[in-house]
Amino acid sequence: MRPEVFAGLIDGGWAGLDFADFRPGVTIHRLWRDPGSGAEWALLKYRAGASVPRHRHPGPETILVLEGAQSDEHGTYETGAMVCNAPGSVHSVRSEGGCVVLIHWALPVEILEEPRATT
Template sequence: MAETIRSGFHAGGWKELAFEAFREGVTIHWIRRFEGEAPGVALLKYEAGASVPRHLHVGLETILVLEGSQSDETGRYPTGSFIVNAPGSEHSVWSEDGCVVLIQWDRPVQILN
């Protein structure tokens, strides 16, 4: 399986990439879609005020905030924050000012509401 390389994320290199609809107010650029047992890797771009409803993490989720800030019930995570959500954890996510995050999911999440 070929690996995918993207460079310059820390310097805004993601700004030239094509994003598609994901959820209301949130767009996605897939770096690697889920395939069999392989994890999914993507960039998510939240508009100011956008949110994702409460969901369950079936597998490990890791997030690096590249721009702006992302929040959940445990806090606000500004640019440069690295977040790890363990399998079995659940939360909702929002961004008051908008953000772009690099995210990897071991398994797709399950929306709870």
Template sequence: MPETTRELLTSSGWKDLPFNVFRDGVTIHWIKPFDGDSPGVALLKYAAGASVPRHRHEGLETILVLEGTQSDEAGDYAKGTYIVNAAGTEHSVWSDTGCVVLIQWDRPVTILEG
């Protein structure tokens, strides 16, 4: 990750980065898109009430909550929480209040519903 990206993440400078539509109510800023050989890294911004439908992890996924609270069937994850979802696991994700997460996927997920 370039030094400027690290600085943006730790100083809240990410708030000024451009985000694009990812899903309804969820926007994305790619830090490093998937290239077939290495993981994708991005910021996801959930509007209050936004969700991602049930999906299966085809590779390891790690998440760091930067702002707000992200939730899944296992619980609520507040700012500063680090989440690890192993390959083969399934869940849906939502945020009642809105949140921003730093996410890294080894491989894209498979959407199972919605």
């Protein structure tokens, strides 16, 4: 079986890819997914001010910030930062100025809090 190769992602090669809606203000381009386990590699693109609500990682999560900065309760991670979240970790994610990240989930995440609707 041949590997799937995604050239130039670190150098902005993601810019020409098609992204689909994922969460409000966040789009996704799925690179690879194991339908049996739910493990996945994807690119997430956050608009300025976008966020993902509080969620739990049943398995490990790895994030590489390709452009911009992403923050959670533990800090802000700028271009080039790699973040490894352990199984069982819980956080919410936001990007004040927008960002693009390469992300790997070993197992699908569990959303703990949906954002409240504003009226």
